[in-house]
Amino acid sequence: MSAVMERRETPAAAPVKSRRRWLTRKTAPYVFISPFFILFAVFGLFPLLFTIYLSFHYWDPSTGLGGMKWVGFENFTFVLTDDWFHKSLYNTFWIALVSGVPQHLAAIPLAFFLHTRLSRWRNAVVGLYFLPFITSTVAISLVFTSLFSRDYGLINVLLTQMGQWEVAGLRPLGWVFPTENIDWNDPGYTKWVISFVVWWRYVGWNTVLYLSALQTIPKDLYEAASIDGASRRQQFWHITVPLLRPMMFLAITLSIIGNLQLFEEPFILTGGLGPGGTSIGGPDQAGKTAAMHMYATAYIESDFGTASAVAWLLFLIIAMMTWANNKAFKEKS
């Protein structure tokens, strides 16, 4: 490890003229990408192989490394026929879609708006939208739990005040806004709340991605279109959107990967492990994602073999979705 690092660093100190024979145009790319692969082999590949190995065993980790028992494919058949796993997958896809699609539907027009309408304030506004991405979850989770509290939360206070607003004995907004406190912990709302928080956290990130792509679109394209009499809307659909495709592909891919691995936000919003340490995902497991299911299998049930099988199945599902996304983008273009 350190030998490699030294090798990497010596040329930097060397004068420009001195050539290293071994670093030719043929070998250089391999040397340049080697840090990634060496680090991955040590810190990424070993855990990966370990997980594959584990998925064919029963292992309660507190029994130490000697406690593994070979079980063949049993963990996989167990997981594939397990209702809890199915439910967690359903929840994961539900949240991934409900938080993911609006992320992009909001980020693209927002980026377009910021790009075309704002100049001086642009960075400040982008900054505001990017803020949620940079915070740690602990404090933010507290704030959200407080805001979404049923009896005492600010959100319910605001909503019910709107709902109960009376004009001449009538409640004109009563049909839009609730007149009574909403129990956000109710299984019917859990996924909505989680999706909202996930949306909140990543919409700014996507906006930044799209904004950066917009800035690469040459201005003369728009100018030429204006001269040809294209309206702003036509410009958006015929110039901006097609040129945004590569970035859309990247951003959507990242969303798919991130959303299908979702853990922290739903975990904390549904109360973490709960006081007894045995319930996860809120009432009726309505907010339990696949990653949380994996965590619960590993750390509540102490069944690391099955948890590894869940991890691998999840990996395959994510890979399949990414592949499908890839395919969809290629076909259209």
Next chain:
Amino acid sequence: MERRIILDPGQWIAFMVVAVGAMIMLGPFYFMFVFATHSNTDILSVPPPVWFGGQFVANVQVLLEKLPYFWNNLGVSFYVAIITTALNLFFCSLAGYAFATYEFRFKNLLFMIVMSTLLIPPFLGMIPTTLIMTLFGWMNEPRALYLPMACSALGVFLMRQYISSAIPRELLEAARMDGCGEFATFRHIVLPLTGPAMGTLGLITFITSWNNFMTPLVVMRDMEMYTVPLALRALQGSGQVPWGAICAGSSIAVAPLLVIFILASRRLIEGMTAGALKG
């Protein structure tokens, strides 16, 4: 784009929507700072406080009493984040440069491998990571935190994108004609031109490292060596949780990120710009 003072209704609505959105984005932070200045009873009462109180110093005192190493923890977080960032900037740009400009065997396959590492769910790494770090004797060592994160796949991707569009190949060829070595070309021609992308990557890496929780949880055993998220989590037991102190600690912990963000926000956006403006 000409400056228009009169806006049509549609634009007004757009402005309003963006403004309301910004408030939604800002809200939770605002409350975090507000809660940092209130006692626990105030925070948990109804309706919760919406304006700053006078308990910030008291909350910090509680924080320091419960986490006597909090300043150390900040130091560890800084140290790890800075080294992680520096290593990423170097390794990712190097790898991104190779993928962007060289032709070599297995290039596409290798690149696909890099990207596919993004798909691995991070959780089950906990136990194998502990095994490796124990084997290396790196428990309680900051390097156990920065080395595994020293070259991120996303970073390689971002740098590849940027370099392939922002740096003209002719420039590289010219450098080689002048007798520049492979690494020297990178060091003296490519590196200086990657500034904006470096800003982006640096910021993202710094944030990720700063907020990392899982690895520190399993490799840091001394409270002096905890990172900030880990230290703050140590306050959440069963029973009374000092929320005011946690918010105060979180506010302090997010402050460096805010400062860095404000300084780098221009870079961040420009860095993503894949060079078309320049090329």
Next chain:
Amino acid sequence: MKIMHALLLSAAMSGSVAAQTVTLEVASFPDLDRGIKAAIPLYQEAHPDVEIKLVSLAFGDHHNAMTTSLATGSNLPDVMAVEVGFIGKFAASGGIEDLSKPPYNAMQYQDQFARFTLPQATGGEGNLAAIPVDIGPGALFYRQDLLQKAGVDESAFSNNWDAFIEAGKKVKEKTGAYMVAHAGDLKDIIIRSDLEDGEGIFFDKENNSLVTSPRFEKAFKVAKAARDAGIDAKVKAWTSEWTEGLRRGQIATQMMGSWVAGHLANWIAPESAGLWRSKQLPDNVYASWGGSFYAIPAKAQHKHEAWEFIRFLALNKSMQLEAFHKLDAFPALVTAQNDQFLQQPIEFLGGQKARVQWKEAADRIPAITVNKYDTIADEIVNAELDKVLLHDKDIKEALADAHKLIKRRVRY
């Protein structure tokens, strides 16, 4: 012998006999760590050669970190705090010292601890994995003023759950307060009723699940009846809704470990001092909520010093009383339970001498056996109860499903 042992250990550690100080690593979680913090200076007076390093993590994180350490056999502390919910798992692991064997011979102290505690910490092979420091004898806490206002008396808390629910309806009607925080709390009590020494809550000795027994059926029925009667606030303990509900007198009763009185008095509802009372749990249930133990990992480096420190925390009467006094941690040590301190009236409970009552409960808590699959069973039963409460699932069907799920998940 002892000195030799210590010398050898420290020599092995530092490589030189000259360095006599031993650094003892203690891993714990809040609020238990407060007891350790308080004990450190007192312990060091008698043992100046021992340095104590406390490592504290949040409750869940602590047990995850300990699991990881046991898995890899590395990075283990000398003294490991274990909460009762994890003791079965850790006792079965083989990575923890058997304290019943020499040099510890802890069974000699058997009679000095609350009688149900050592069986809790005993693994399948008769190995004693840990020593108890505090216990949580259960009690029913109630707002006397609210009950009076509703015209309900203490007879509501007898063996008759119908009467309990009827009383709850009156309380809701007259005061607007909910009788209990969550219907599931009632389930948790009833599944612990009528247990004898040597029985388990979820499993019999052959690992067969007991969830289809009448005990669970009754528990589910009462929980469902409470939900249907609208007397539960549908809030889980330790959420802000719960603390606020207790503070505002929106929750009239709370069944929990005796230590909750301290939480109520100190921060949840200090304003309601004098309004609360404590009573034995209904239905002749004597149960324990939580409880902390200390264990020594087999790979600990300073086992001798670790054992000395554990004995100081668990067997020293004044330490136990100190924790009782300051942290409301009910002592596991019998001599501490018999101290005059118990006779002191508790002002928060209207001058009630409640500690005597809790001691009585502690004496009657059956020595139930723990099973390493208890957490899984608990998880499954809770999930099925949710279905009954939220989706009107048939109770018999829910329990049959729980039985199947438990059988399915307890595979090895």
